[in-house]
Amino acid sequence: MRKKIVAGNWKMNKTLPEGKQLIKSIIDELNHRNNKEVKIVLAPSFVHLQNAVELVSEFNQISVAAQNCSDKSSGAYTGEVSAEIINSVGCEYVIIGHSERRLYYLETNNILSEKVNQALNNQLHVIFCCGESIEERNDQKHFEIIKSQLTEGLFQISDNQIDKIVIAYEPVWAIGTGLTASPEQAQEMHQFIRMVVSEKFGEHKANNISILYGGSCSSSNAKSIFNQKDVDGGLIGGASLKSVDFVDIINSF
Ligand code: PGA
Numbered sequence: 001m002r003k004k005i006v007a008g009n010w011k012m013n014k015t016l017p018e019g020k021q022l023i024k025s026i027i028d029e030l031n032h033r034n035n036k037e038v039k040i041v042l043a044p045s046f047v048h049l050q051n052a053v054e055l056v057s058e059f060n061q062i063s064v065a066a067q068n069c070s071d072k073s074s075g076a077y078t079g080e081v082s083a084e085i086i087n088s089v090g091c092e093y094v095i096i097g098h099s100e101r102r103l104y105y106l107e108t109n110n111i112l113s114e115k116v117n118q119a120l121n122n123q124l125h126v127i128f129c130c131g132e133s134i135e136e137r138n139d140q141k142h143f144e145i146i147k148s149q150l151t152e153g154l155f156q157i158s159d160n161q162i163d164k165i166v167i168a169y170e171p172v173w174a175i176g177t178g179l180t181a182s183p184e185q186a187q188e189m190h191q192f193i194r195m196v197v198s199e200k201f202g203e204h205k206a207n208n209i210s211i212l213y214g215g216s217c218s219s220s221n222a223k224s225i226f227n228q229k230d231v232d233g234g235l236i237g238g239a240s241l242k243s244v245d246f247v248d249i250i251n252s253f
Pocket of ligand 1: 170175177216217235236239
């Protein structure tokens, strides 16, 4: 059975004290109403990671993710953070290939494939993001784009390594815009992604991989999206910054 996962991508939000407070309120909220079947992942900025790991240590259900890692292993790369350093603070996951990284920091599929390799070589689970722009969807190129993002950025890994991957489908036009993919659009693409994974790694691996939806996912639309057969949870941006909203989403399955 594949895992249900709700991950909170805080992006460049929250100071350290604000972040500690948010984690405490999430735990508090979960103590009142918790869907124990769901794996929860929190992705604050690098500065928070060690603290976040300590704060969630009593709560097995919650893991911590970095939002990015370097494509290099170590050395003279000022400002970069390696997968090894991320792993050394007890962090278990890393998000790779978010559209904001692709768009603003020009991360190509090739660079992303190096990042994935670094993460896996350092025992991290990867949340690998893919998603098309509105122009690509309007031109009916969305399936083709997603397939090339997966084949060029992710599919260099081995059959065993696919077990450590979570895929997040995040249509760029839905991120932070208040526009969400309809449950049918999400299901259609998730089913396609599972088929592409199956072609490369076989049906068994494809059935076991969790595929998350991301893009303006909120407590009011999460239920209808999570209800879809191939949707295994969400990667949540804006709505992960408020404990009540985030825990509402966790309880939407
Ligand atoms: P959003 O962001 O929920 O604010 O749209 C999602 C994401 O970028 O992961």
